[in-house]
Amino acid sequence: MYDLIGDIHGHADALVQLLEALGYPKVRGVYGHPERTVIFLGDFIDRGPKIRQVLEIVRPMIEEGKALAVMGNHELNALAYHTEDPERPGEFLRPHSDKNVKQHRQTVQQLKPDELKSYLKWFRTLPMWLDLDGLRVVHACWDEQAMNQITPALLEHRGLTTVFLQSACKRGNTLFAPVEIVLKGKEAKLPGGMSFQDSGGNVRTEIRTRWYMSPEGQTYRTYALHSDEIPCDVELNESVKKVATPYPTTAKPVFVGHYWLSTIRPEVLGENVACLDYGQTKGFLCAYRWQGEQKLTDKNFRWIAGGRRKP
8 A cells, every 4th residue: 555745845754754653664775565565746946944854764675676756847857957958059948047046055055066967867767747556646737638648748758858748848749738738737827917916926827627527617716725715716717617627536545745725734635636735845744554445534634834743
C-alpha cells in the first residue's frame, strides 16, 4: 500500500516528522517502511529553508525502492531555468525574469553548483504521472488527452531532452499546453476583463478550475479551486464547458498536489479525488494513507503543522 505526500518545498523538518509519524524509520541512512511505499507528488524545491536536506531524504528513498515520485512544476521550471534556449544563445527556456529569479533563488543559493547539476539530471528521470494498480498520481491534473500528446513525444525524444523541454516550456510550441495542464492544471479566463488578487498578492484574470467536476450549472466562483478569492458568480462561458473533461467517478482514485489549498484540515475534493498540497510554506505538510479504497475518506489524511502531529 501507499502513503502519498504532497508538495514539500524545502521543509525537511516537517518531512522527517511526517515520515516518522507514518512509521518510516531511518535504516542505514534511508527512510523506509517494511510494508508500505511513499509516493511523492513533486515540488521538492524552492521557497523553504532546507532544500538540500529534502533532496537528500527523497532521492535515496526512490533509488532504493522505498518511494516513488512524480515531477512537479517546480522541477520542470528548474530544468527550463537552467537549459539554454537553442534558438536564442545566452537566453534560457525559462527566462531569468525578476519573478522567476525570486521563485528559484532559495534553490540556487542552497545547492552548490555540482549538487544542482546532479539534481537537475535526476529531475529528468522523474515521470510526469503514475498509473498504478488501484490509483493514479499526477502533480496537478489527470487529463488523458494531454497525456496522449505527451507520451509519444517522450518516446520520440527518449525522455526530457533539451528538444522536449523546448517544445514543453515555450508558449505556442506543441507540448506547451498539454504539459501545462498536467503539471499546472487547467485555468479559465474570467469574463469581461474581471480580475482578482490571489493569496500571494498577484492580480489574476484566470481561475484554477475544479477540472475533475462537471462544469454544468457552475459559476466561475463555484468552479474555481480557490472559490473564496473569486468575486464572479456569473455562469461559465460555453467555451469553458466545451473543453472540460470531468474525472469519472468510476475511475481509479487520483491524487494531486500543486494547488496550495487553504483549510483548517484536509478534505477530499471528490469521492475519488484528493489534493495533498496545503501550502507547507504557510500551512502544513499533508499525506494520505491509502489502504486500497476506491472511495477516498477524510479520516486517512495525516499532516504536520507547527511541529505537531495531526490525527
